[in-house]
Amino acid sequence: MLPRIVFLLSFGMQPQTLPTVTVTQDDTVIRQSCRIVIPPGTVIEDANGDGVIQIAASDIVVEFAEGSLLRGSKPGTPPDQYRGYGVRVVGQKNVTLRRARLSGFWCGLWATNAAGLVLESCDGSDNRRQRLGSTPAAEDGGDWLWPHNNDENEWLKNYGAAFYVEDSEGVTVRGCRVRRGQNGLVLDCCNEAKVYDNDLSFNSGWGVALWRSSRNVISRNAIDFCVRGYSHGVYNRGQDSAGILMFEQCCQNVIAENSVTHGGDGFFGFAGREALGETGAHPAEWYKRRGNNDNLLMKNDFSYAPAHGIEMTFSFGNCFIHNRLVGNAICGVWGGYSQDTLVAGNDMAENGEMGYGLERGGVNIEHGRNNRIVQNTLGKNKCGVHLWGGPTGQFAERAWAKANGTDSTQNLIAGNTIEGNDLAFHFRGPGEVTLGYNQVRDGGREIEADKEHTVRRDESITGADFRSPDYPVFGQARPLGARKHLAGRENILMTEWGPWDHESPLVRLVETAGSSHAYELHGMPGEVTARVTGDDVAGRWDGAVSNGRGRYVVAARAGGVHPYVFEVFANGFSQRLTGTLLTAAWDATFFKWTQDVDPREKLEGWRVLARGDSAHSIGLDQLALKYGHRGPSELKLSDALAQARLGGDHFGMIARTKLPLTRGRWEFVTLSDDGVRVTVDGKPVIENWTWHGPTRDTGVLELSEDRTVEILVEHFEIDGYAVLELNVRRAD
Known part of the structure; x- marks a missing residue:
């Protein structure tokens, strides 16, 4: 075990006069404000699992010097083998960590009971991530995430993160960046946090994940391409990845003006297992109105998800207002067992191309009550609004179901412009809905309704009484629309380590047809050459290489099993891949x-x-x-x-x-x-x-x-x- 190193530095210095601490060993304890310097090429493993840098004082500023990188694994280490924690904070208040660069760890920063923590301009790229088994050809069920348990830090233990903050009030995370990871920022039992001006994009799990966290503001962040489980035109699973995840009784949060495109779900909210009565034991009355409640999702872009733009289930009083929900594979809004939800002023178009059975299109709500769908624009969806009820099986015996009911009733659809949808309204099973005045034009059928679903029409109801609420928002960034050039799910290109970032060169195997393999090349810098070596194996370009893109086919020339090596070279870039052909x-x-x-x-x-x-x-x-x-x-x-x-x-x-x-x-x-x-x-x-x-x-x-x-x-x-x-x- 390396000796514990303690630095005692004067407190209260301005950033320009902070003393310098050179970090070269594990278990470096910081007790007062300082500037961290790490020599280039330094690798420091967290041997004890307690953090390479341990911040052990309150009311201090710890700033990384320009060019300093805290790296926990040797170059070439597979990202699923990263271990340890870069920075650890336990029981300290008002700590500011500025410009930290943390990579090669299971978790870059892990903070516990750290009220007032500020993470500013930190980079948590390239930390632990799973090696994915799914390929462009087929899904691997082992890639599914399980976000349903976290009271014992399961998210941290199973998945890691760039930044994991727990049991902390009043946290601020601003100007931070995470790429090439699995999870960006986790807030576990954190309230009153401000998360803004961050770019937590191109990760394979969750961009921002909340567990039992309330009254937080998440605004003006880029949280795009947090995704797994997708191959365009082949399968659209999402595998419970999401741009923003919200599980287990998170209430009164504001999610505003964020770009959250190309996530497994854009937003994925679930009331929680305790809320439903699957865990814990509470009096029957405790389950009344228990869920992710009274959250505001305002002016976000939740488009191009392999699954849902917004998913919020078993919850109450949530408002989805003025969001963009375009091109989501299953549907724009999925609100199973939702009650008292306001879906208003949203732009929902071209959703449902790869729906699951009858779940498809703009808004889908199963067993929901008193939901208002007003003043939305729904264009060219497989279905505009789809509501249904019916038997719930064993779920009817759950404490939540007994306390809150599961009938589909008292729902209102009014003041919407519904244009070019295959079907405007679909109502199934026992239920009740009021149709106010809606403009329905240039589509397929207007309505399909089962006899047991009562449809009341009252065109005097227009939804015009809807008023957009005031809401808090922080940040100077304007991420909405900044990645317009990547619109469409076809730009989700998965690798074994996560989604391609559309910046670095990419070579990926896309077809394994036994006697031949096909590779796609993207983002190649300049002229490309390729070669393949192996017995009875030949390679060829399938078409021309254009704009850094190309396709290369490796084929066997005889029967049997043929290992090969495929190499690509382009203006300083090189990559070597191996494969085996079976004929x-x-x-x-x-x-x-x-x-x-x-x-x-x-x-x-x-x-x-x-x-x-x-x-x-x-x-x-x-x-x-x-x-x-x-x-x-x-x-x-x-x-x-x-x-x-x-x-x-x-x-x-x-x-x-x-x-x-x-x-x-x-x-x-x-x-x-x-x-x-x-x-x-x-x-x-x-x-x-x-x-x-x-x-x-x-x-x-x-x-x-x-x-x-x-x-x-x-x-x-x-x-x-x-x-x-x-x-x-x-x-x-």
Whole structure:
């Protein structure tokens, strides 16, 4: 353990006269104001998990000198292996940390019980982030986040952050920057904070995350591209990433004039498990009006999300006013079980292109009460406003449901301009809604309503009595519209470490079609050259390289397994990637199965179906079956298979091939949804014979000699999303 170093410096000095402290060792304790100097190239690991720099006094200013970087991991360390904390503050008040540059840590700054903390012009880029398993071709279910628990610091323990502040009142975060991370700023049990003029963009988790935090103002920040789980035109999951996250009874917050585009959700709010009665034990009356309540979302841009522009569920009295919600894949506003919500004056357009079932379009509210949707502009959405009620299953027994009710009733839609939508109004299940005067024109049908949903019309109600409220706002930045050139979800380009920042050069693998791989190049600085090396492997440009963009294809020239190296060079930039091509002749059989022959319980009976008259066998040169919500008949694999119309649920596949492999260790990798089994020469290598979301499994085969092996792959799909991919590569 390195010796603890304590600096005693005079307090009260002006910034220009602050004494200098050179930091070169772990466990540096700062007790009074100073300027931190760190020599270039210095790496200091947090060996004890208590912070490299420990601020142990109140009412002080700690300022980093120009060019000083506190780095906790050696260059080349994978970001998911970063450890420790850069700066730690515990129990100190009115600490100002200015111009700190913190990277290579699990968490750049962790502050506890630090009332009055000020983070000013700090840079928390390049701290811990997950290596993502999802690819442009298919989602990996292991990438989903779980923000539902944090009373034991689960967000910090599981995910890390650039800045994590807990149990602190009156915090100010201004002028800070975070790139190439997972989470930007976490406020855990913090009230009365001011967060403004920050740029917390291009991260793979949450830009700003609030847990049990109230009466905060978050204004004039750029929080764009905080996203994961998206491949344009292939899947839109979001995986619970968000520009702004708000969980567990956060109330009376003001979120104003922020740019929050291209987030998994733009804004993601959930009342919390305690609020719903899933954790804790409280009297029945405690659950009345329990949730994320009375928050104001004002004049923000929540556009281009893979999921929802705004999601706020099981909550009361929230106001969404004058926001821009354009091009969100599922819907603009999702307000499940919301009550007393005001959705007013918003611009909602072109939402719902990749909706989930009937959840799509402008405003979607399930089991909501006394919600007012007034004076909005809804244009070219898959549906303008969609409300529904009905049975809630076991949720009806939850304490929250008993205290607050779950019926869809007393909702008002008035004064909206609804133009060019596929359907203006959709009302399902038991419920009640009042339609005031709305301008509906140039679209598809005006209304689709179930008989059990009462629709009252009163065109004297126009919503004109709505008045925009006054609200506090801080900051001089004007982030709204600053990234217009990146409009559209097609500009979300994911890598294994997060979203591309549209500034640095990018080479990413986009197609793994067995016998060929395709790479996209973006942001190349100047003339580009590429080369590929490997036995029986060739490379070529697929079209011209233009404006720094190009596409390069690597293909096998013979059957078998072919490792290769792909290198790209461009005006000082270089990148080296490795891959393995698998070329094989697969005999694949597809078939339907019924619930009385569930493969998890009646495997032999399920296998018999593959030999039946309704089964269809075809030849494939790869197992890269990206079904999505489709089935085998919809993948255009053969005319006969297409005509079989096997559907997207309850289908199976059994595929066989023979493959020559050399001696050594070979790694088999599957991406599956649902069950998968891989055997080689009759011995199991991978077995995940369960109902599961997209999951990556790995198995190793060790050969003592060169030989040809027989590979058998079995896959079943129950329902919903489906995928099956197999790759083989050397493990030694």
